[in-house]
Amino acid sequence: MRTFIFLCLLFEEFHVRFLVLTTMSTISLATEYRDVRASEILKQIENGEDVNLTDCRIIGELNLSEIEVETVPNPKYSELLESGFFDGEDLKRYGVNKDLKVVESNIKIRNSIFENDLDFSNALFNKSLFFVEGNFTSTVNFLCTTFGDFASFIGATFGDSSYFLNTTFKSISLYGIDFEEMWVRWDSLENSLVFDGLTYVKLVRNFRNLEQFEEADAAYYQYRKLRQAEKSWILFQKEWPWISFPKCGDIFMWLTCGYGVKPFRAFGFGGLIVLSFSFFYRGWPAISLRSEEKIDRICRLLPERLQRFIPTIDWPNPGISRLEPNKHTQKVSFWDAFYFSMVTFATIGYGDWYPKDKFRKWVMIEGFLGWLTLGLFLVTLTNVTIRP
DSSP: HHHHHHHHHHHHHHHHHHHHHHHHHHHHSSOOOEEEEEEHHHHHHHOOOOOOSSSSSEEEEEGGGOOOOOOOOHHHHHHHHHHOOOHHHHHHTTTTEEEEEEEEOEEESOOOOOOOOEOOOOOEEOOEEEETOOOEEOOOOOOOOEEEEOOOOOOOOEEEEEETTTTTTSEEOOOOOOEEEEEOEEEEEETTOOHHHHHHHHHHHHHHHHHHHHHHHHHHHHHHHHHHSOOSSSSEEESSSEEEHHHHHHHHHHHHHGGGTTTTHHHHHHHHHHHHHHHHHHHOOEEEESHHHHHHHHHSOOOHHHHSOOOOOOOOOOOEEEOOTTOOOOOOOHHHHHHHHHHHOOOOOOEEEEGGGHHHHHHHHHHHHHHHHHHHHHHHHHHHHHHH
């Protein structure tokens, strides 16, 4: 019994020592930040020296307007002025300067905390800029800035508003960033952006919160295109490979409604389906006319000018036909086939034409495609016109 108690006490002491050592190790692994004044960084930039900092706490406002460097004319200023919507006073009030400050320094600041505002607006960075895993606790301003080289904000956290309006990027990485509110135009990011899917989703939500709905739709559209490209055509199962239905579904959504943000694509897709089935019905004995009077009345409504654009083709084996009096033969024009295809696609058949037995499945397929396409059109149109 005493031996058991002794072993328990020994184990308890070992456990306590282990916890103490683990806690001390964790504390020792915690990042220790050293304080660096913003004025020191600005002085390096003013002298054209490279900035390379890691695990720092930046004290003071990092504002390029406080230093004197070479300047060049700001093309955005002239562009906005010539648009006629702004005058010089308006641009000055919005923070758009006539000149850009040229920064020749290679700036790399990693895993650091920015205690105050960062204002790198109206600047031209000729070399790369790295703010990897930076923690920006206040406002970040890159208004009217041009990045001539790669800009990286990988893993950065923007605690307050960040401004990238009228900014030009050569290549920028926003992989794994977190932000509250980012003012940016999608067209400046579209062809130069490197980031993950989660950042795409955050950007789309950010655009919607700022009522930039067109930007949100454009970002979401590109996000879906990239996701579609990543999916394989073949899914390899245990025994047999299968066609990737998710990829086929994405392609169908891309063709019919632009992933839910381009409703009028349904007209192009629907027109292609209707024309394809029109030639199919015209070239094969697929359907028959139930009532000659009805189809004649419909054909008379077609504008004569429109009929001139369709050449008269003498098909040897037509797919649909018009039953003539005193004859058992059928003659079908292109407009007969087009009419039947249209009413089938729109699922509003009048009953004057009907499919032959062997071709009913094709009529069902066209009707299903029409029902699905029209449904997607209405849903997408509602989505882009009625905003939350």
